[in-house]
Amino acid sequence: MSFMKGDLLTKTRKLVKGLAKPQPVWLKAMEHAPPATFPRPDGKLKTISLPEDVYVKKFFQKHPESKGQDAIKISSYDPPPARLFGLRVLELKEHGVAEEEAMAIADMEYRKETKEKKKAYARLKQIARLQGTKPPPNPYPSAIKERQSLERKLVRERFSNPEILKIVEKMKEAKRAERAERYGGTVGTEF
Structure with a gap:
């Protein structure tokens, strides 16, 4: 039946009319209440793109080590650093800042935030050593080390x-x- 165009109802009608098939029981009921038809796409699906996607790509070019963070925290409510970078650039551009300058400011803020996180963890480890206790686990581990810690059990x-x-x-x-x-x-x- 692939040579005939149309849906199941029209194909069945043609087969019954041409005496190639006996009339099925459901044909009259289906003619009275035909199934809904949905419009088909033109062949290609449109890709979903967000306004900050351009800046996300630029962020990944500048900071390729942060690509792994998206894959691990995919179900997190907090957006990944690349998405935050793109949103920050768009926010700065809305306030009238030039694109290059907005990207430089957002990059500086990202680097400052990562430095502060590293310093905070170093301070936590220092306090733990002074108290003679075991240092807490790193709250900001690298994505690669996180994956390796999960796989270490299986490797051993x-x-x-x-x-x-x-x-x-x-x-x-x-x-x-x-x-x-x-x-x-x-x-x-x-x-």
Whole structure:
């Protein structure tokens, strides 16, 4: 039925009219109350773009290390630093500041904020050392270190999990057998 144009109702009508198919029970009911038709897009979907997207891209060019922060805190209510940068530039431009100057001001504010966060954590660690207690975890860790801390457990598990060790042993035996077959005899067990 792909050669016929139209929806299910018109295709079925054509088939019944041409005696290619007996009239189905539901055809009269569907003719009295046809299904809703929705307009189709022109083939391409329009991309959603926000006014600050231009500045977000410029921010990522200038600070590529902050790209990882978006991926981790995707469900957070706080917007990522790049989005804040773009919004700040737009806000400054509304107040009549030139674009280059607005970007410089927003960049300076971003750098100042990150420096203050680092200083605050350094001070917390210093206070903890003076009190003789364990320093608190870093409230502003890098995105890469956050991911690595989540993966560290899985990386260590491969050395102690018996199921994984069995798989590794089977792979070693298969490799030994392949080497023995290739070189025609027994080969040492070292890798």
